[in-house]
Amino acid sequence: MSDTDELRTYLQNHPKTLSALFGLMVLLTQVGPVAAGNNGGISGP
Secondary structure (H helix, E strand, O other), rough: HHHHHHHHHHHHHHHHHHHHHHHHHHHHHHHHHHHHOOOOOOOOO
8 A cells, every 4th residue: 555545545534634734725825925925025106
């Protein structure tokens, strides 16, 4: 059995862990661009 199969089996047996990982990934995809663009200056008129 490979590591992928073990992880898949674990997540099938623990759906709350799967939903927590999904929520974390959504949060990270939203925070990443904000953190990357934090140093940019605003050029005004």
